[in-house]
Amino acid sequence: MSDSPSIFTKIIAREIPADIVFESDSVIAFRDIAPQAPVHLLVVPKTEEFANVAELAVGNPSLLAELVAVAQQLAMEHTGGQFRLIFNTGENAGQTVFHVHAHVLGGNLEEGTLGH
Ligand code: 5GP
Secondary structure (H helix, E strand, O other): OOOOOOHHHHHHOOOOOOOEEEEOOOEEEEEOOOOOOOEEEEEEEOOOOOOOHHHHHHHOHHHHHHHHHHHHHHHHHHHOOOOEEEOOOOHHHOOOOOOOOEEEEEOOOOOEOOEO
């Protein structure tokens, strides 16, 4: 189920290219390769220790808070500060990369599931 190193760890190591929009010691953010919205960024802790947001919340809550703060900052820069934050958790919920990451979606979002 989980690959190590993950595809995101390879992006962090510059082994595969990505359009990186933010990087700190602990977090990286880049554009999703298959965008589902006008703005679609992935915000990812550099550690691949946590497979999903529930594990991250238990194991390192301050890193989760940092992820949300980075999402907010990027939304200010890219979507005027309004955004949808999604953590797919589990295969049946659509998670395909088991290295925790937040999807930041913004920019004239269509109505749809949960997007009332
Ligand atoms: P998940 O389905 O696990 O919630 O999200 C994984 C996301 O990673 C997907 O939206 C997918 O498009 C994106 N993704 C997968 N491989 C790559 C890649 O190599 N580069 C980038 N930039 N995004 C990727």
